[in-house]
Amino acid sequence: MRGEVLHFDEAQGFGFISGADGNRYGFAHEDLRVRASLSKGTQVEFQPSGGQAKDVFVFRPHGHSAVPQVPTQFGRHADPQATVLVQEPAAGNSTGLWSFFWRGLTSNYANFQGRARRKEFWGYFLFYYLGIIVLLFAGLLIDAALGNFHPEIDTDSVPVVTMVVLSVFVLGTIIPGIAMTVRRQHDIGLSGWFYLLILIPSIGGLIIFVFSLIPSQKHDNRWGPVPAGITIPPPYVPVAQA
Template structure:
């Protein structure tokens, strides 16, 4: 896949890439196909592996490799080739509506604990998660009522709700970790949720803090936020 370097720290040996699919990927020095300087804005090719970029190589370095006869021309006549843009400037940049945030949270970001999420993405996920839970409860109660279980233990409702909560726990934790990254804090602070009584209140306060309007060590400013 083709992409663009958003950030690379030579000293720490890690960075971020925006792919042509509009998603962001992390990469480290060991993911480079050959030692090279990765500058911001450099066009590269890589192999996506979850949220990680593997076999990263710059297009310029690849074009310089033999055989030269197979290299694609960069110009047609006197007209230069239009530059490619990725990430927030790409035509296929990821949608920023609430439903799309929720859908990606349950699919491509299911086990994603790196990067950042803005407040809109966080609360969009919370909104549709709550709607989905209400739907699950409704289906469970309907089945329990039809089976005559409402006077006893509504086993179907309890089972469906438990399954739903367990299934959505990984993306929920990842969402909170990335929200903490977005405000410049380590994701390990999510462990405060286990503090009795006030743990969830602390997480709520973190979730309400505005995005850092600059790139930080966990990635660039999320799409849709004015830097």
């Protein structure tokens, strides 16, 4: 949601924002995505949560432009007056592939709310499948060392360690995998219940795969603001949160 700073006490670290919905929201230093000097009248974007403003970032600082003017096209069709806005990540939230995977297994383990951009989705599943490959080879090496797996000698040998390790990993990542897919669907404006399409034989998985390839909606939607790292073309008009 867009709003305007009514007051901000730098020393005390708190202030108030007048939201586009006509309500007043309080916020503190820790609610700022990027620390900035805020004066009365500064235009900001934020995520309302009750009477508090969360994930506050400056949209257009009072008295000057919040983002540099850069052309959105090149050559003779370039528009020097056009501006773009890139959503910045919250402090401590890297947008690296490994960071997306790690947060998927930790802070976002069972998070079915919010949105996940394509990079977050594919970053998670890249390391998911790499993890399966690494555990598979490690398990087979251990089984071979323990004498559990020598198919060239004993055709009835069973790689017990490999089976156990892979089973634990797959079972432990079912919930975050579903949660990640649900948030990816939210990012393109679909309800997470569309995940149930995966139950359709043959084509269900293909439909979910196609959903995962669709670009992020470049505006706020009912599931949250634009994810960090997404370039938003002008004009950026966020959708008010319910």
